[in-house]
Structures are given as C-alpha cells and as structure tokens.
Amino acid sequence: MDKKQIKIVTIGGGSSYTPELIEGFIKRKDELPIKEIWLVDIEEGKEKLEIVGNLAKRMVKEAGLPWEIHLTLNRREALKDADFVSTQLRVGLLDARVKDERIPLSHGLLGQETNGAGGMFKAFRTIPVILGIVEDMKELCPNAWLINFTNPAGMVTEAVSRYGNYERVVGLCNVPIMHTIKESEMLNKKPEELFFHFAGLNHFHWHRVYDKAGHEVTKDIMNLLFSEDNNVVANIKDIPFIEEQIRELGMLPCAYHKYYYLQDDMLKKELEEFKTNTTRAEVVKKVEEELFELYKNPELKEKPEQLSRRGGAHYSDAACEIISSIYNDKRSVMVVSTKNNGALLDLPHDCIVEVSSYITASGPKPISFGKFNAAARGYIQLMKAMEEVAIEAAVTGDYGTALQAFTTNPLVPGGAIAKKVLNEMLVAHKEYLPLFKEAIDKVERGEL
Structure with a gap:
C-alpha cells in the first residue's frame, strides 16, 4: 500500500541553505512522496524568500517533479497538517551575529556564534521564538517531526524537549559529517566503510572510529x-x-x-580579525550577498558550488536523510541531538546530547557510549550545566540566571567583566529580547 504524500515546512525558508535542502529532497525523490514544500520567512526576509524560493521552483521543475512549492510569511498557514518541519532561522539576522562576535572581542573575550557570550545570546534570542513555533505545531500539526538546525542546536533542541514538552524533535549539525568525510579520506576509505561513534554535546563532542573488521582506528587517524x-x-x-x-x-x-583547548591561540587570531573587520560573521555577510546575486539568475537551476563556502555544508542533505530515515524507518546511523536515555552515563538521563543514533520511524535511538575519562567528564558536565542555566535564562528573561550562565561558561571570565559584557549585549540586542525588558530597562537606567 502506498504511503500518503507528505507536506514539508521549512521555517527560515529564505536562508541561503535552502537550495541544498531542495537538492537533498530531489536526490530522494524515489524515497519521499512529497506533495508540497512550504518555505516560510518573516517580513524582513521577504526579498530573500522570493529569490531563493524562485530558485527552488526552478530546481524542482528542472527535475521534472510535480511538487508544489509555496512561499509565505504566514507561519500558521504553512504548518497546518505538516508532516515534517525544519527550522533554520536566525533571530536578528546576520547583523545580530556580527554583534555576538564583535562585542565580546571588544572586551578581549572570544567572539563566536555558538560558543561563549555570543553563543549564549543566540540562545537567549532564539529559544523563545522556537518555543512559539512549537506551540503552533502542537495545535496545527501535533504529529509532525521538528528537525532543528538552528544554532545553538543542542540548547534549542533541549528547550523544545524540556520547556516545549515536545518529544518529536531532532537536532542536527554538520560538524560530525565534516569529520566523517575528512577522516575517511585520510584513511583512503569511504565513510560507509567505517563506523564513527560520536558522543557529547553539540559543538562539544568527541568520537572514536572503527573499521569493518571491528578494529579501532582512532589512533591511526x-x-x-x-x-x-x-x-x-x-x-x-x-x-x-x-x-x-x-x-x-x-x-x-x-x-x-x-x-576551549586552545583558547589563548584562538583569541589572538580572532582579535586580529576584529581589528581588520574580518570576523567570521562579517565574512559570511559578504558570502551571503554574493550567493543571493547568483540565486537571482533566472538561468540558474541547481545549487551553485559557491554555497560550500558558506559553512554548514552537507547539513541540508543530512536533514533530508533524517526525514527519509524516519518516514521509511531506514535506521540510518546519524549523529544527532536527541534525548540521552542512558547512552552517556556521565550526563542526566533526560538531557539532550549529541550522539551517534539509529534513525527509526519512532525517532533516534542513541548508541551507548558509556563513561568518559576524568578530563572529558569534568568538562562536559560543566558545559551541560552551563547549557541548562542558559536555557533557563532564555525562557525566563531573568538577569541573575543569565549572569550565572555567563559565570559558568568557560569562555567568559567571572566578575565585573561578565557583568559588563552581559549588560552591553542585552542593550545591543534589546529588540529581540522581549523577556529581558525589565532587566534591560534597569541596565539602561544604570541600576544593574
């Protein structure tokens, strides 16, 4: 019996990543009976949505597929009866990322999109928005799977599970994929000839590698x-x-x-980029502008090669594979952010971890990793605690909790500098931090 046709919704559909997502679905046209794909964005992203949406339509037409591609700014209209929802959004757009990187660096701290002060502020802005999407999903498509690529992916996925009480969620990151591809090449192997066992947190995981005969080749790598x-x-x-x-x-x-392991060296490099206005965020802004100029070309009917320079390569293809593996119960082994369920013995049973998992019709089944040695255990437990506190701050808008997250984070020194950077970033991002309004008003009055 044929399975029903499916509806896929991508929130943040005006993203430069969308052509890779469409390419991934086209590659799986025989696995996924897609009826419609909805690309959703906000008013500020309307122009990009039109540009990338029209490219998506050309790609699907070129592939000879009858899929309906809908572009909309109406999230609720798109979500109705969806089967899969992917999120690839950036609250505050790339200008917010520039602030996340440059403000900490102006105080001599590491500035990075998902780590340190910048990463926590991305969580503060993003988590309330994602939880709003989840509330709409509970009403309009309660059985849909949420595939989240929005950074910080681990914290966002945990917020959906813990505070959104939504279990049909999978977090995704391209970093393990990049390791898998690169390290396979180093051994002159194909990725499918090796087994990669990842365990940890998003952007803070380790892994071991085994060959087909069961021999560990981690030391060879x-x-x-x-x-x-x-x-x-x-x-x-x-x-x-x-x-x-x-x-x-x-x-x-x-x-x-x-x-973390090379903090001083990395900071020196970033401070050089800060002085020359070439931080990663500023570079990405230029790459994005170039990509959208390419996307405007009515003759372009495929993903351009330049997209690989954007960062995040292979993510979209992986998102499509997760959808296919859930839909078809393929049990593909993939590295995802999902509930621990005892796979990592050094972390809480119900927290979100990033771990190699079988992707089944009922979601990811994490592969047991066991215990870490003392050095890794201490670090990962600190990082998980920091994540939990940062998520709580994002959900409550509580100033003391935000300061606690800053103080716990290994990339932010405690004391006066933590408070100073926190205050400056609260004011810089105030448009996107409605839950922190009371605290921001106090900062602006000089009371905090």
Missing part, C-alpha cells in the same frame, strides 16, 4: 592528524591541537574544542 595539515571545519582557525593532550584523551576532538 590521530597519527595522520598530527603529521599532516588536516583542518576539518573550514570556518574554524587551522591551529593544531596539542598532540600529547589529545592522545591522553584517547578520543578525537571536535573542531570546536579548539575554542
């Missing part, structure tokens, strides 16, 4: 990692890890661990 130029994630500085530290861990780190 380490040997290559420390003998060659093997930067995995293009938008993270190519500063090598300290070999002795990584070998003692016995696991391969995530590229984002450089912000």
Whole structure:
C-alpha cells in the first residue's frame, strides 16, 4: 500500500541553505512522496524568500517533479497538517551575529556564534521564538517531526524537549559529517566503510572510529592528524591541537574544542580579525550577498558550488536523510541531538546530547557510549550545566540566571567583566529580547 504524500515546512525558508535542502529532497525523490514544500520567512526576509524560493521552483521543475512549492510569511498557514518541519532561522539576522562576535572581542573575550557570550545570546534570542513555533505545531500539526538546525542546536533542541514538552524533535549539525568525510579520506576509505561513534554535546563532542573488521582506528587517524595539515571545519582557525593532550584523551576532538583547548591561540587570531573587520560573521555577510546575486539568475537551476563556502555544508542533505530515515524507518546511523536515555552515563538521563543514533520511524535511538575519562567528564558536565542555566535564562528573561550562565561558561571570565559584557549585549540586542525588558530597562537606567 502506498504511503500518503507528505507536506514539508521549512521555517527560515529564505536562508541561503535552502537550495541544498531542495537538492537533498530531489536526490530522494524515489524515497519521499512529497506533495508540497512550504518555505516560510518573516517580513524582513521577504526579498530573500522570493529569490531563493524562485530558485527552488526552478530546481524542482528542472527535475521534472510535480511538487508544489509555496512561499509565505504566514507561519500558521504553512504548518497546518505538516508532516515534517525544519527550522533554520536566525533571530536578528546576520547583523545580530556580527554583534555576538564583535562585542565580546571588544572586551578581549572570544567572539563566536555558538560558543561563549555570543553563543549564549543566540540562545537567549532564539529559544523563545522556537518555543512559539512549537506551540503552533502542537495545535496545527501535533504529529509532525521538528528537525532543528538552528544554532545553538543542542540548547534549542533541549528547550523544545524540556520547556516545549515536545518529544518529536531532532537536532542536527554538520560538524560530525565534516569529520566523517575528512577522516575517511585520510584513511583512503569511504565513510560507509567505517563506523564513527560520536558522543557529547553539540559543538562539544568527541568520537572514536572503527573499521569493518571491528578494529579501532582512532589512533591511526590521530597519527595522520598530527603529521599532516588536516583542518576539518573550514570556518574554524587551522591551529593544531596539542598532540600529547589529545592522545591522553584517547578520543578525537571536535573542531570546536579548539575554542576551549586552545583558547589563548584562538583569541589572538580572532582579535586580529576584529581589528581588520574580518570576523567570521562579517565574512559570511559578504558570502551571503554574493550567493543571493547568483540565486537571482533566472538561468540558474541547481545549487551553485559557491554555497560550500558558506559553512554548514552537507547539513541540508543530512536533514533530508533524517526525514527519509524516519518516514521509511531506514535506521540510518546519524549523529544527532536527541534525548540521552542512558547512552552517556556521565550526563542526566533526560538531557539532550549529541550522539551517534539509529534513525527509526519512532525517532533516534542513541548508541551507548558509556563513561568518559576524568578530563572529558569534568568538562562536559560543566558545559551541560552551563547549557541548562542558559536555557533557563532564555525562557525566563531573568538577569541573575543569565549572569550565572555567563559565570559558568568557560569562555567568559567571572566578575565585573561578565557583568559588563552581559549588560552591553542585552542593550545591543534589546529588540529581540522581549523577556529581558525589565532587566534591560534597569541596565539602561544604570541600576544593574
């Protein structure tokens, strides 16, 4: 018996990533009986939605598919009876990311989109919006799966699960995919010839690798990692890890661990970029402008190669694979943010972790990793606690809780500097922080 045709909604549909998402669905046209795809954005994103939406229509037409592509600013209209909802939104647009990076750097702190002060503020702005989307989903498409790529992906997914009380949610990040591709190449293997066992938190995970015969090849990759130029994630500085530290861990780190293991070196590099107005956010703004100029071309009917420079490569394809694996109960092994359920023994059973999982019709089934050694355990427990406090601050708008999150974060020094950066960022982002209004008014009156 044929399964019913499906409706897919992408919130943040005007994103530059959307052509890759459409390409991923086209590749799976025989697996997914798609009837309609709705691309949703906000008034400020209307022009981009029109540009990228028209490219999506050309791509689908070129593929000879009868799918309906709808463009709308009406989220509720789009969500009605949806089967899958993906979120790839940025509250405050790229200008907010520029502030997230430049304000901490102006005080000599690391400025980064998902880590440190900037990452916490992205959570403060984003989580209330995502929870609003979830409330609409409960009413309009209560059985839909939410596939979240919005950063900070782990915190956003945890907020949906814990505060939105919505269990049909999967968080997704492209970083594990990049590690999988790069490290397979290092061993002259295809990714499917190896088993990658990831465990940790979004942008803070480690992994081990095994071959088809069951032999662990993690150390083989380490040997290559420390003998060659093997930067995995293009938008993270190519500063090598300290070999002795990584070998003692016995696991391969995530590229984002450089912000923690190599904090001083990374800060120096970022401060150089700060002075020349070439922070990652400012570079991305230029790349986005170039991409949308390309997207305007009525002759363009496929994803342009330049999209790979945007960062986040392969994410959209992975989002399509998750949808296909849930819909078809494929049980693909993928690295996702999902409920721990005992897979990582050093973290709470019900918290969200990023872990290799089987993707089934009933959602991700995490693969048990066990316990970490002391160095990894201490760090990840601190990071999870910081996430929990930051999420609470985002949901409540409580100033003291936000300051507690800042103080807990390893990339933010405690005391006067934490308060100063927190206050400046609250005022800079006040348009997108309605829950913090009382605190922001006090900061502006000099009472905090």
